[in-house]
Every structure is written in structure tokens, then in C-alpha cells.
Amino acid sequence: MERRKLLKSSLAFLGTTTLISFVYPASKFLIPPKSNAQDAQVTLDKETIPPGTAKEVTYNEIPLIVINRRGSGFIALSRVCTHLGCLVGFDSFNNKLVCPCHAGEFDLDGNVLSGPATKSLQRYPLKIGSKQITIG
């Protein structure tokens, strides 16, 4: 091999190795860390949510809403709108959940009624006891 070509190839190899040895840790460093949220349970007194009302809670850093539907009982839904991530609010007068950002509407089961969202709100399992409700 020609001397100049060998030097060029060696330089290119060393340069690439050096670059990778910086880029690899940098890319690993930039990956967002896992959430520190614990899988702790959230417990609520049933009495605090009479039929036709709702209560906002946070579970593993996720904002949820626990609704006591008339005739259908309790349900826990994520408040994060499936359109662009704003938090939906409970409209007790019209019995629906409304997103303030783009007027997306969901029924009390989390299904889309109108607006730009196409997916239902995420539902979270509940354990319903005689006096308490537990999420998680």
C-alpha cells in the first residue's frame, strides 16, 4: 500500500474511533432517564365522591380522574387528552369530559364524542371495596 494512502486510512480510522467514543456516551447521556415514580397505590374514600361527581388524583405522576357515574359506578381515567396532551376537565352539567385546548369531548367511559382526538382516554383498573377505592 502506498505510504500516503496508509497514513490517510490510519488517520480516518483513528478519527472515526475517537468520534464514536465521544458520540456513543453522548447519545446514551441524552436518552431521558426512567421516571422515579413508584408503583404505589392511591386509596380514596368512596364517600368523598358522591354519584354524579368526580375527583382528580395523581397516580405514578399521571393525572387521573375518578368519576362516580350515575347507574354505572366508579371509573378511573387518564386526564391526558389523546389529541395533544392537555388535561381534560369534568363537565358535571353535561356529564362529559372536555379538553380546554381544542374542545375535544369524551363521554364518562373515556370514548371520543367530538373534536380532534381519535383515541379514547386511557382507563386505569380500580379495586372497589366496601368503603374505599384503590387504584393500582
Added chain:
Amino acid sequence: MLEKIKQWIEVRIGLEELVNRHLRSYRTPKGANVFNTLGFVALVAFIVQVITGIMLLLYYVPHPDHAFQSVQTITNEIPYGWLFRLIHNIGSNIIIGVIIIHLIHVFLRVSYKKPREITWISGCLMFFLMLLTSITGQLLPWHQTGFWQTTVTSTIPAFLPIIGEGISSYMRGGEFVTGVTLSRYFSFHVVILPVLITALIGLHIMLIRRQGISTSPVVEPQKPSEQADTFKRESHVEGQPCFPHFSLKRLFMVMLYFSIIFFIMTFMPNLFLPPESNMPANPLMTPETIRPAWYFLAPYQLIKIIPNDLLGISVLAIFTIFFTFWPFFDAKEAERDIRKRLFMANTAVLILVVWVVLTIWGMYS
């Protein structure tokens, strides 16, 4: 394929012409050695500090309740966080070392003389701003060392009569080091000082490119640019092209800079992180041994041994002013070769020896 991409870029940017004009045609003086590359190494070191600093900012929280924990998280939990923190920490010390050697080299070569007075002053100002950046950066991890070093350094200006208390209070944002101090130091460390340093780097490089690199007095005892009353650029026709000849020297020194960082990181990772830097700041407990960074040990020891605090700080202030504006104090017609200026050479060596002795004394006292 690669040729085609090169050609595509060449047509649009004219890279070849750019390299020719700024690197191949730009010539370095005869006798230029590795010491002439120190300014470039300092520039690379500054860029490394900026990049690693930005990366640390992604996870750092500038609040007294979270700062210490966020730095611990970066070091122990974020993948390769320890690497970027240590590069930033060790790099902040190496860059000061590089600038000190660069300044000593320029001084001993008497390269600060006409027409390079502004270049020298801008270099000194950059050095002082780097020291300030270092001081402000020490507080950010909110550990015992940084907290108490900040308490001490922000008290020193209070020795000055009339304005002293005001300066101290301004630095801290109050009577004591608190969360307000952290916010102030944070904004100075990540925005104000780096922007000022970048502006001065621009001025410094512009001046060097306009005037040409200074020659060694051994190679060229009398420079035409010193005699002329009009602007005269030193083009060094007889010298070597910056690229590839001088660039290889620069590359070697940059590799040496990285080698030193990785050597310290591998064999002495806690060299610049004393045990107290693993303890969260406690405003109610001063550690038994609290010393400034190595480059502040000489002034620290000087203030300690001079019985009057005002006298100590005045000596330092006068020395700093003389050092910064030395091109205007030095005799205009004086010889450039320092070996022929025995008094100046001996004084410079004496100051250096005193500085080293004070540093060692400060380390062990």
C-alpha cells in the same frame, strides 16, 4: 459517490478556496513551536467546557433544594453522566493551566509590544473572566466545598473600604450565601460570562489574524510592525503554511490536552473533588479544611500572610492592573529578547517562583 458529495458541497461553499485562503495561505512564523499552539488549545478547551456544560444543564436543577441531588443523579444514575461531569470538572482546571502557560510564554517572548497591546489586554481579560467562571461554577453543585469557597471568595471584596461591602452583597445577592446567590452565580456561569468570553475570543482571533502571529525575538529581533507608524501585517512569507504543518502541532497539543484529562480521570478522578464535595451544603457547619482551587492558592496565601487585609487585597489589585496593562508600562524602545533584559527576566522569574512557593505553602498550611 464521496467525490460527488464533495463536488456538490464545493460548488456551493467553495471549501477549497476557504481552506486555501485561511489555512494554506495563512503562514506561521519561522521557529513557531508547540508553545505557539496554546491559544488554540485554550480555544478547544473552552469549546469542550461549553459542550459538556450544555450537556450537564440538561439534568442540573439550579435550586438549593435540588442542585446537590441533581449533580449526584448526573454522576451516579444518568448513563455516562460521570464522564461529562468529570470532563467539565477536570477541564475547568486544565483550561486555567493552559491559559497561564500561554500568558507566561507570550510575556517572556515580549510579544505584547506594539502593535499587540489590545491582543494582550483581551487575553488578560479572558483569563480573569475564566477565573470568574470557575468561581461561579464552584457553587453550582451546592456541596460543602463550593458553598464555603463561595462564602470566602465573596467576603474578600468586603476588605475594600467604602465599596467593599456593596460588592460582596452584590455578589451574594444578600448578606449570606443563599438560593439567591445560586441563581446569580448560575446566570453568570452559564450565560453572562461565556457570552463575554466568546466576544473577547472573537476580538482576540480577529487581531491575531489581522496582525499575523508574533515572531520569536530569537528568530527576528526587530519587527517591522513595531517600527511602523501605519498598520503593517506580518505575513511571514518565509514561514510555514498553517495547514498542514502548524495544524499538526496543534493537533498534537489538543491530543495531549485530552490525554491529560483522561489520565487524571482514570488515575486521579477525585483530584479536583475533595471529600467535602460529596456532602450537601450545610450553611451551619464549616468544614475543617476549606481551601480554594489550586490557581487561587497563591493570592489566598498572600492575603493570609499579610497582616492587614486591605493591604493584601491592594497588593493583588495593583499587581493585576500592572500585569494587564504591562504593554503600556514597558519601555517602548526596549529590547525584545528577554535574555538581554536581565532585570525584567529576573523579576519575572522571581514573581513566578514566589507564586509557586505561595501555592505550595497555601496547599500545606
